[in-house]
Amino acid sequence: MTIEAVWFLIVGALLVLMAVGRKIVERLPMTGAMVYLAVGFVLGPACIGLLTPNVEKDVHLLRILTEAGLVVSLFAIGMYLRIELTDSLWRLTLRLAGPAMLITIAVMFVAARWGLGLAAGPALLLASVLAPTDPVLANELRVEKAGDDEPLRFALSSEGGLNDGAASPMVFIALALCGVHSLGSDNPWTFALAILWGLASSAIIGWAFGTGVVALVTRLRTRYDHALGLEGFLALGLVALAYGATLIVDGYAFIAVFVAGVAVRRQEMKATGDQAPSEALEEIERGEREEAAKDPELAHAYMAESMMGFSVEMERFIELGLMLLIGSVVSAHSREMLHWYVIWPVLFLFLIARPIGTTLSLIGSSLDSHQRFLSAWLGLRGVSAFYYLLFCLEQAGKPIALEIGPIVLAAIVLSVILHGTSATVLLDRYFHRRD
Incomplete structure (x- = not known):
């Protein structure tokens, strides 16, 4: 029996089991990511050795694969957020993605600099890699x-x-401290301007592509009976356009993809109004979907819901593939992770740094104390941390990656286990209490 046949059997069995047992997994204190991570570990070098990625040799390929998975997920999240831009809920977003993250980085930097004894560059790099939550x-x-x-x-x-x-x-600031040059990093003022340019250009490009593609396609559909079907192509094409254009101008492309998803949803909101898009489409028969795509009153809702559905389905496959990959990498480096100096920074992040960051940033917000507690605890680390680890290995080289690598991998494993087992229970209690 060939290796290819074994792989087909393993992947097929995993897909069928997860599809059949999805309800069981949802009711238990566990997640699909936990299953995929465990299977990846078993397939890795520590067990049967079927999946043995060479991180140093194949770092560029692994980084590209992880990057591609992240952008699809970010686009899907953007399309989920069907809220007016003037709504106060967006202030929570800015608080958590801005001050909360920066405070978390500052607290983790102190712990890494003086607790672990890392130099300033690697300490800030570790804090920055672990700061973002996982989409x-x-x-x-x-x-x-x-x-x-x-x-x-x-x-x-x-x-x-x-x-x-x-x-x-x-x-990028941390990499500059490690001696890795990037746009404007030779001078603090030009570096600050490069950061401002990166943030502004990302938002502008993401919004322009998201709005422009929707306007073009709906016009072609409703007026000229063209560009019908293949919403998956539209979704992936829009993601690639926004991401590629932002990279060309040295912007922060993850932001652009997220903003593009929000822009697509914003155009749908303007066309559909207060009625939910799922309600607007629920009376459409399957055979009449093409007619809905050409209807001026339904075209935006049809396109947005179809693109989001495709992105979410893609995201499930991405989660499986990337968590198998991460599990195999953890399997190859598991011995390096079984040390207290690797474990305690992760616990410090979960129990001290993240809670301090969210608590301070949410002072005066609309969230109550219970919601703030859950916001502080439920900050998952996973694929995004793995991506930045690969990016740092590619940019800064093996010595720095070896300093922070085991801690980042330990953070992913412990987050998948601790947050995965507690999220369902805590959220069930939270919603039961609210009801």
């Missing part, structure tokens, strides 16, 4: 449908969508 693994925390305005879900969802890109400036 891929946060299915349990995400808003349940487009238009869901439950404050806790909205805050955690939008934070995961925005802070992956918002962490980029801090990562």
Whole structure:
């Protein structure tokens, strides 16, 4: 029996088991990410050795694959957030993706600099890599449908969508301290201007592409009976356009993709109004979907819901593939992670740094004490941390990556376990209490 046949059997069995047992997993204190991570570990070098990625040799390829998975997830999250831009809920997003993240980085920097004895560059790099929450693994925390305005879900969802890109400036500052040059890093003033340019250009490009693609396609559909179908192509094409254009101008492309998703949803809101898009489309028969795509009153809702549905389905496959990969990498480096000096910084992040950051940033916000507690605890680390680890290995080289690598991998594993086992229970109690 060939290796290819074994892989087909393993992947097929895993897909079928997760599809059949999805309800069971949802009722238990566990997540799909925990299953995928465990399977990846077993397939890795520590066990049967079927999945043995060479991180140093294949770092560029692994980084590209992780990057591609992240951008699809960020776009999907943006499309979930069907809330007016003037709504006060967006202030929670800015608080968590801005001050909360910066405070978390500052507290973790102190711990890494003087607790672990790292130099300033690696200490800030570790703090910045661990600061953003994960958009891929946060299915349990995400808003349940487009238009869901439950404050806790909205805050955690939008934070995961925005802070992956918002962490980029801090990562570049840390790399500059490690001797890795980037745009404007030779001078503090030009570096500050480069950061401002990166943030502004990302928002502008993401919004322009999101708005422009929707306007073009709906016009072609409603007036000329063209560009019908293939919403998956539209979704991936829009993601690639926004991401590529932002990279060309040295912007922070993760932000652009998230903003593009928000822009698509904003155009749908303007066309559909107060009625939920799912309600507007619920009376459409499957055979009449093409007619809905050409209807001026339904075209925006049809396109937005179809693109979001495709992105969410893609995201599930991405979660499986990336968590298998991360599990195999953890399997290869598991011995390095079994040390107290690796474990305690992760616990410090979960129990002290993140709570301090969220507590201070949410002072005076609309969230009550229970919601603030859950916001402080439910800050998952996963694919985004793995991406930045690969990025740092590619940019700064093996010595610095070896200093922070085991801690980042330990943070991912412990987050998947601790946050995964507690999220369902805590959220069930939270919603039961609110009901």
